Amino acid sequence: xxxxxxxxxxxxxxxxxxTDCKFNECIKISRLGYINVTDSPVLRxxxxxxxxxxxxxxxxxxxxxxxxxKLANSNWVTYEVNAQAGPVIRWQVQNGTTSLAYVQSVxxxxxxxxxxxxxxxxxxxxxxxxxxxxxxxxxxxTLAAGSHPGFRLTYNTTKTDNTVLIxxxxxxxxxxxxxxxxxxxxxxxxxxxxxxxxxxxxxxxxIIDYSQYG
Numbered sequence: 573x574x575x576x577x578x579x580x581x582x583x584x585x586x587x588x589x590x591t592d593c594k595f596n597e598c599i600k601i602s603r604l605g606y607i608n609v610t611d612s613p614v615l616r617x618x619x620x621x622x623x624x625x626x627x628x629x630x631x632x633x634x635x636x637x638x639x640x641x642k643l644a645n646s647n648w649v650t651y652e653v654n655a656q657a658g659p660v661i662r663w664q665v666q667n668g669t670t671s672l673a674y675v676q677s678v679x680x681x682x683x684x685x686x687x688x689x690x691x692x693x694x695x696x697x698x699x700x701x702x703x704x705x706x707x708x709x710x711x712x713x714t715l716a717a718g719s720h721p722g723f724r725l726t727y728n729t730t731k732t733d734n735t736v737l738i739x740x741x742x743x744x745x746x747x748x749x750x751x752x753x754x755x756x757x758x759x760x761x762x763x764x765x766x767x768x769x770x771x772x773x774x775x776x777x778x779i780i781d782y783s784q785y786g
Contacts, residue, residue, distance in 0.1 A: 586739075589755070594626040594685050598757040599739070602630075606740035606751055611729065615641070615736050617763035618724045621665075623653055624689040624766070624774060626757040629682050632659040636752040637741035638688070639759065642734045643727065649742060650725055653690050655752065661711075663690040663704050665725060678711045687775035693765040694724055703765075708775030710768060736761070 586605035589598050599607065609615065623639055632655045640652040643666060651665045658679050680686050689705040704711050728734050735742065738759055740751040766774070 592628075592755060594628075594757040598626075598755050600755045601739035601752045603751045603753050607738035609736040609738065611732075611735045614763065615761060616725075616727045616729075617761075618726075620691075620693045620763065620765040621651060621725065622689060622691045622762040622764060622766045622771075623651070623760070624687070624762075624771070625653075625759040626685055626687050627752075627754050628685045629655060629659065629680070629752065629754040631682060631753050632657055635662075635741060636754075637737070637739070638752055638754070638756065639736065639738055639761070640740065640742040641727075641736045642742035650727055651692070652741065653688065654741065655754075661688060661690075661704055661706070663692075663702065665692055678706065680706060689766065689771045689774070691765045692725070705768075705771050705775070708772035 586599065586601070586607065589600050590596065592598070592600070625638060627638060635654050635656055637652055637654040640654070641650040643650040649664070649666055652663075654662050654664075656662055659682060660679055687705075687707050689703075689708075691703045691705075693701050695701055733742075738756065739754075
């Protein structure tokens with residue numbers, strides 16, 4: 573259910589679950605499908621972004637995307653949160669010419685519900701512009717080697733497949749790429765960088781009324 577009236581398609585017979593959820597309804601991906609969210613200006617923030625969701629992950633492969641927004645052709649994404657072997661969380665943004673990735677190496681447990689939040693704010697042009705939170709607690713991390721901090725998020729709206737996918741990486745080979753083996757709940761993309769206090773609040777209780785954020 574979308575607070576902003578966005579449309580989404582459940583791909584490959586994916587269905588909404590009402591059991592084994594963090595709250596009332598959730599999506600179990602199990603590498604079989606993904607959610608394709610119709611593009612909208614509210615999904616294209618330029619200077620600040622927060623992505624948050626609840627996830628119960630069952631296993632990880634090389635690069636299993638929870639949320640991924642395609643930028644252009646080939647393997648460029650505007651933003652992506654994925655799980656890699658370990659398991660560890662990786663948060664990256666790109667602008668099509670230089671890659672800016674924020675790598676989180678703190679492990680998380682599988683088969684347990686976790687609240688993940690990633691933020692980006694173009695401000696100091698260094699690692700402090702990024703943050704990853706797990707269960708409401710900010711995690712220590714470093715910029716990946718070769719990163720180039722300090723650009724605005726950019727988007728390509730000329731192609732209809734440059735959308736947000738939930739549960740799969742949005743590259744040209746999306747249909748053969750690794751999809752998450754996880755149950756996801758309360759996925760949200762914000763055009764602001766949520767404060768640490770607000771993230772901790774979200775991790776502690778379900779948000780009943782999202783309209784308070786405008």
